[in-house]
Amino acid sequence: MTIIMDVHEKGVKDSVREHCEDVEEESGFGADYIAGDFVIERKQWSEIPERMMNNENDLYHQLYKTMNTAADTGRRGALLLEGEAVGFEWTSIPVENVMLYLHAAYALDLQVMVSTGHECTARLLAKLEEHRDAGGVDVGSLRDPAKVLPEDRPQYLLEGFDGVGPSTAESLLEHFGSAGAVMQASADELQEVSGIGPATAASIRDPLDKEVN
Secondary structure (H helix, E strand, O other): OOOEEEEOOOOHHHHHHHHHHOOOEOOOOOOOOOEEEEEEEEEEEHHHHHHHHHOOHHHHHHHHHHHHHHHHHHOEEEEEEEEEOOOOOOOOOOOHHHHHHHHHHHHHOEEEEEEEEEEEHHHHHHHHHHHHHHOOOOOOOOOOHHHHHHHHHHHHHHHOOOOOHHHHHHHHHHHHHHHHHHHHHHHHHHHOOOOOHHHHHHHHHHHHOOOOO
């Protein structure tokens, strides 16, 4: 299975590629990673006070995007806090206020994960994907087809393929013009679309090409 990593991730990329077998970089999918059963937003502990004071970059604006992507892909949203919970000396915000702010993440039904650093984050992502490969939670779409608007059904069909989220489905439809054309495209043609690598192309082609006995 493929781990999706945001193209703008900094510092941790080399560690993730070292520990995770199959990694693809995408942008605009609403989080930092899709790994196993989770859509994950990663933040350093030291970033949180600034996020509390900056309305435009408030952490919860990002977490709502993460939760939307999680709902669209049938996964759980998660906040990964990396590093040590220290270094708040530069701000007047008491540490207990920071903790209370973060506790509200549970109100969004977010899983809160912790990591000591880049290496730990990379190993955690690998373990999450291993769990899914071993037959973990079924993360098929949770949406009822009857409730999907007719104009949204082409995108809904494409999101049924593993590794295809809302932004990727939109890119495929924009490139090929219809869901039917996407399903007729070869693996090489699929990879002409930005954000589609060999693994995602295979996740689309393999079920379409599989013979049913």
